[in-house]
Amino acid sequence: MARGSTRPTSRDVAQAAGVSQAAVSLVLGDKWRGRVSETTAQRVREAARDLGYRPNLAARNLRLGRTRTVLLVVPALTTEFFAGVYTGATRVAAEHGFGVVLYPSPEGIGPAPDPFASAQAALDGVIASSMASDAVTAIRGEALPLVMLDSDPAESLGAATVNLDIADGVRQAAEHLLSLGHRRFLHLAADVPSWTFEVRAQELAARLGEVPGTSVRTARSPISIEGAVAAAEAALSGPGPRPTAVICDDDQLAAGTYKAARRLGLRVPDDLSVTGLDDLALATAIDPELTTVRLDAELFGERGMRALLAVLEGREPESGDIPVRLVVRGSTAPPGLP
Amino acid sequence: MARGSTRPTSRDVAQAAGVSQAAVSLVLGDKWRGRVSETTAQRVREAARDLGYRPNLAARNLRLGRTRTVLLVVPALTTEFFAGVYTGATRVAAEHGFGVVLYPSPEGIGPAPDPFASAQAALDGVIASSMASDAVTAIRGEALPLVMLDSDPAESLGAATVNLDIADGVRQAAEHLLSLGHRRFLHLAADVPSWTFEVRAQELAARLGEVPGTSVRTARSPISIEGAVAAAEAALSGPGPRPTAVICDDDQLAAGTYKAARRLGLRVPDDLSVTGLDDLALATAIDPELTTVRLDAELFGERGMRALLAVLEGREPESGDIPVRLVVRGSTAPPGLP
DNA sequence: CGCCCTAGGTTTTACGTATAACGTCGAGTT
DNA sequence: AACTCGACGTTATACGTAAAACCTAGGGCG
Numbered sequence: 001m002a003r004g005s006t007r008p009t010s011r012d013v014a015q016a017a018g019v020s021q022a023a024v025s026l027v028l029g030d031k032w033r034g035r036v037s038e039t040t041a042q043r044v045r046e047a048a049r050d051l052g053y054r055p056n057l058a059a060r061n062l063r064l065g066r067t068r069t070v071l072l073v074v075p076a077l078t079t080e081f082f083a084g085v086y087t088g089a090t091r092v093a094a095e096h097g098f099g100v101v102l103y104p105s106p107e108g109i110g111p112a113p114d115p116f117a118s119a120q121a122a123l124d125g126v127i128a129s130s131m132a133s134d135a136v137t138a139i140r141g142e143a144l145p146l147v148m149l150d151s152d153p154a155e156s157l158g159a160a161t162v163n164l165d166i167a168d169g170v171r172q173a174a175e176h177l178l179s180l181g182h183r184r185f186l187h188l189a190a191d192v193p194s195w196t197f198e199v200r201a202q203e204l205a206a207r208l209g210e211v212p213g214t215s216v217r218t219a220r221s222p223i224s225i226e227g228a229v230a231a232a233e234a235a236l237s238g239p240g241p242r243p244t245a246v247i248c249d250d251d252q253l254a255a256g257t258y259k260a261a262r263r264l265g266l267r268v269p270d271d272l273s274v275t276g277l278d279d280l281a282l283a284t285a286i287d288p289e290l291t292t293v294r295l296d297a298e299l300f301g302e303r304g305m306r307a308l309l310a311v312l313e314g315r316e317p318e319s320g321d322i323p324v325r326l327v328v329r330g331s332t333a334p335p336g337l338p
Numbered sequence: 339m340a341r342g343s344t345r346p347t348s349r350d351v352a353q354a355a356g357v358s359q360a361a362v363s364l365v366l367g368d369k370w371r372g373r374v375s376e377t378t379a380q381r382v383r384e385a386a387r388d389l390g391y392r393p394n395l396a397a398r399n400l401r402l403g404r405t406r407t408v409l410l411v412v413p414a415l416t417t418e419f420f421a422g423v424y425t426g427a428t429r430v431a432a433e434h435g436f437g438v439v440l441y442p443s444p445e446g447i448g449p450a451p452d453p454f455a456s457a458q459a460a461l462d463g464v465i466a467s468s469m470a471s472d473a474v475t476a477i478r479g480e481a482l483p484l485v486m487l488d489s490d491p492a493e494s495l496g497a498a499t500v501n502l503d504i505a506d507g508v509r510q511a512a513e514h515l516l517s518l519g520h521r522r523f524l525h526l527a528a529d530v531p532s533w534t535f536e537v538r539a540q541e542l543a544a545r546l547g548e549v550p551g552t553s554v555r556t557a558r559s560p561i562s563i564e565g566a567v568a569a570a571e572a573a574l575s576g577p578g579p580r581p582t583a584v585i586c587d588d589d590q591l592a593a594g595t596y597k598a599a600r601r602l603g604l605r606v607p608d609d610l611s612v613t614g615l616d617d618l619a620l621a622t623a624i625d626p627e628l629t630t631v632r633l634d635a636e637l638f639g640e641r642g643m644r645a646l647l648a649v650l651e652g653r654e655p656e657s658g659d660i661p662v663r664l665v666v667r668g669s670t671a672p673p674g675l676p
Numbered sequence: 677c678g679c680c681c682t683a684g685g686t687t688t689t690a691c692g693t694a695t696a697a698c699g700t701c702g703a704g705t706t
Numbered sequence: 707a708a709c710t711c712g713a714c715g716t717t718a719t720a721c722g723t724a725a726a727a728c729c730t731a732g733g734g735c736g
Contacts, residue, residue: 009692020716025694037714052479057460058399059692062721067396069458078421078619087416087442090456099458101439104425118428120407120437121459122395141390225623255623262625281416285563285593285624287600347722358686363724375684397722400691 008051017047024048028055066124069099070308072301073115073128073135075192076104079252080280082129084297085149085304089127092305098124100305105132115139125312127304131194147308147317149300150196160311162303165321166196166277167203169293170247172326173275174207176291177245180334182273183214186235186243188228188253191220200249200277217243221253228256229263236264236272244273244335251276251283254290254331269333279327288330295324346389355385362386366393404462407437408646410639411453411466411473413530414442417590418618420467422635423487423642427465430643436462438643443470453477463650465642469532485646485655487638488534498649500641503659504534504615505541507631508585510664511613512545514629515583518672520611521552524573524581526566526591529558538587538615555581559591566594567601574602574610582611582673589614589621592628592669607671617665626668633662 010028014021019040026032027044036044047053061067072089074082082104090100101123103115115135116123126144128136130151139146146159153161177185187204190197201218208214217238221231228248236242248254254276258268266272268288276283276292283290299322307317348366352359357378364370365382374382385391399405410427412420420442428438439461441453453473454461464482466474468489477484484497491499515523525542528535539556546552555576559569566586574580586592592614596606604610606626614621614630621628637660645655 010694011692021693022695022716022718023714025692026715029694031695034712035714040714054454054480056400056692057458058396058405059721060694061396062394062400062691062723063693063695065721067458076425078418078425080416080418083416083421086440087414090442094456097458099439099456101437101459102424104428116392118432118437120395120405120435121439142392225619252619252623258623258625281563281590282620282623285590285596285620287596287625348724349722359723360686360688360725361684364685367724369725370684372682373684378684394722397691398724400693400721401723401725403691 007056008053009056010053013044013048013051013053016051017044019044061122067122068097069101069121069123070125070127070305071101071103071115071119071121071123072304073103073105073126073132073139075129075131081278081295081297085129085301088298088301088303089305090301091298092302092309096309098305098309103132103135105135116142125308127308130196131192133193145308145311147304147311149304150194152195152198155195160307160317162300162307162317163321164196164295164300165323166199168321169277169295169324169326170200170203171207172324173247173277173291173293174204176326176328177247177273177275177332178208178211178214180245180273180332182245182335183211184241184243184245185214185216186232186246187216187218188232188235188246188248188257189218189220190223190249190253191227192223197249204247215243221256223250223252225252225256225259228253229259232257232260233263236260236266244271245332246272246274248274248276251278251280251290251292254292255282255286258286269331271336273332273335275326275332283327284329291329291332292327293324294327296322345394346391348391348393351382351386351389351391354389355382357382399460405460406435407439407459407461408463408465408643409439409441409453409457409459409461410642411441411443411464411470411477413467413469419616419633419635423467423639426636426639426641427643428639429636430640430647434647436643436647441470441473443473454480463646465646468534469530471531483646483649485642485649487642488532490533490536493533498645498655500638500645500655501659502534502633502638503661504537506659507615507633507662507664508538508541509545510662511585511615511629511631512542514664514666515585515611515613515670516546516549516552518583518611518670520583520673521549522579522581522583523552523554524570524584525554525556526570526573526584526586526595527556527558528561528587528591529565530561535587542585553581559594561588561590563590563594563597566591567597570595570598571601574598574604582609583670584610584612586612586614589616589618589628589630592630593620593624596624607669609674611670611673613664613670621665622667629667629670630665631662632665634660 010024011021014024027041093100127147129149148156148159148161219231219235221228276290279294310317348362349359352362365379431438465485467487486494486497486499557569557573559566614628617630617632648655
């Protein structure tokens with residue numbers, strides 16, 4: 001209270017408690033067993049509370065040479081999925097005294113501003129989605145501990161990876177549609193260069209290639225409902241026999257497919273089966289409810305954070321992909337007669 | 339490169355360029371006009387680039403006593419709305435060399451962990467949504483510059499406020515439905531104690547109270563599609579004449595109302611008109627497309643950040659609510675015959 | 677010629693914390 | 707009685723940066 005309204009420092013606390021600044025640091029840092037008497041420790045804690053003392057993070061970070069802060073790089077935050085990843089990562093981080101700073105890679109074209117400059121924080125490590133490719137290359141330069149999300153394990157040299165078992169999800173969706181009797185497919189693919197989407201296409205080609213008599217058409221769309229409407233409408237009204245089932249790279253594309261079908265006078269699922277991937281809130285809001293592959297975004301974020309903590313502590317990160325599960329709802333049914 | 343892999347400091351740059359550490363600081367801080375020769379400055383910049391020098395943020399923050407980092411407190415990040423607010427705030431922040439750290443107030447019950455401890459960052463200021471009420475009270479204790487989003491101007495003592503003109507939005511929705519001929523309303527309200535929702539109820543009561551022959555029933559629901567289905571179904575199948583129009587506190591509640599209507603065999607908009615509020619991607623994904631009040635989340639975030647910057651610089655924040663606009667789509671129509 | 681001014685730097689200091697290194701004093705040991 | 711040793715602290719230092727205060731040499735000027 002003496003001069004101005006500047007925040008109290010550990011020295012102020014020391015003076016109030018009648019001890020040295022070092023003693024305050026020891027007590028508040030919980031390193032005083034056998035170094036400070038219980039009564040003195042008590043006095044220090046009271047003084048700290050009375051003054052409303054909070055340690056200066058900048059000073060602590062400087063002293064310790066670490067910040068307990070990590071950067072989470074995501075492609076954009078406009079959808080629940082990465083919001084969930086952030087939530088999961090933050091939860092685990094908080095349990096270990098870490099904070100998470102977000103860097104949403106700007107969606108538009110144009111060079112991304114420096115992720116580190118704009119994060120405006122000193123960092124101990126980075127978790128990055130492979131979808132934010134431009135930011136990731138910038139990150140590689142800095143020799144920071146790095147965990148990649150949904151990235152090709154073969155290409156993530158040095159960095160640890162945490163992946164959802166997307167391939168299995170796609171396999172489940174394909175299996176489900178095949179068993180219903182579908183043979184003519186449309187793959188509505190996301191128009192984004194990322195391993196997580198390449199895997200979908202590969203797996204689909206692999207599984208359907210094994211079944212004689214199947215055909216698969218591919219269309220590309222930006223990841224948005226509006227974009228998907230146009231792409232799906234074009235693909236479904238193209239020449240040749242119409243596909244009876246559409247496998248979408250994510251739920252937003254599936255929602256767009258619903259609208260395209262409505263415009264073309266097709267009913268879901270009677271005339272057209274549709275599957276999605278993500279299981280956003282959207283999936284149960286639309287009619288009929290969407291058959292989709294459920295991804296546990298929060299678990300994804302948790303595992304990402306755990307992996308980074310392991311790297312920071314020199315341990316080996318937990319390995320193994322995160323399982324996913326097809327949730328069958330009303331958007332899939334046996335095909336009508338050709 | 340000398341010892342270990344520790345990051346180069348300004349002193350390393352100084353040595354490489356053959357100058358003092360102070361000169362490096364002056365050059366890189368762009369404060370050297372008339373203090374250092376152009377040729378020397380050039381040498382310093384080259385050395386910094388060659389070594390891959392990045393200033394230590396912790397040290398800078400300690401020295402300057404500020405961090406150019408602000409905290410954004412939101413109720414949760416699961417929906418696009420606050421993702422948009424974050425995006426807008428971040429954009430403006432980046433233009434001014436600021437970073438934004440997010441604190442998503444835990445949704446569940448239970449006391450929120452200390453927002454400041456878990457943010458793990460030294461802060462210059464805070465922007466907080468009034469919906470994260472528990473976190474906000476914690477923040478009030480710290481004498482940090484504060485901007486409140488969608489908060490009662492009468493009660494935000496000291497803090498600057500930035501509000502959407504929600505009252506006007508509700509008025510537009512009511513006006514639209516009245517002009518279509520509706521007289522029996524259901525207000526599906528969010529079960530969250532926040533000024534932004536109180537305002538909706540007040541405005542609705544005020545406007546409909548002026549029109550003789552109108553009636554309005556109120557139901558409360560948690561903010562989620564699933565929760566809204568139950569609340570809307572109960573309210574719509576209650577005793578007395580059925581409302582012909584439902585005004586929902588947000589788009590998710592509207593989506594739930596669609597599902598409730600389907601279960602009750604009611605068609606939207608023929609048997610039931612529905613309006614939302616937010617204009618999420620969801621609004622155009624459902625069938626029929628939702629008539630809703632469009633809120634510009636990114637602009638909201640931008641204005642919030644601008645207000646905080648004004649406070650930090652001792653200026654007066656821009657005043658005036660952010661206008662909103664009713665977007666009429668397919669979910670509203672004249673009521674059928676009683 | 678003596679003086680000041682300016683360009684072009686350098687030396688020094690402070691920010692607040694954590695911790696290593698260093699007392700000091702009384703009780704117990706030999 | 708000299709010595710050790712543990713309990714209870716204190717003093718001193720470093721982290722990397724920004725910037726105030728200081729230095730020095732040469733040129734212009736009265």
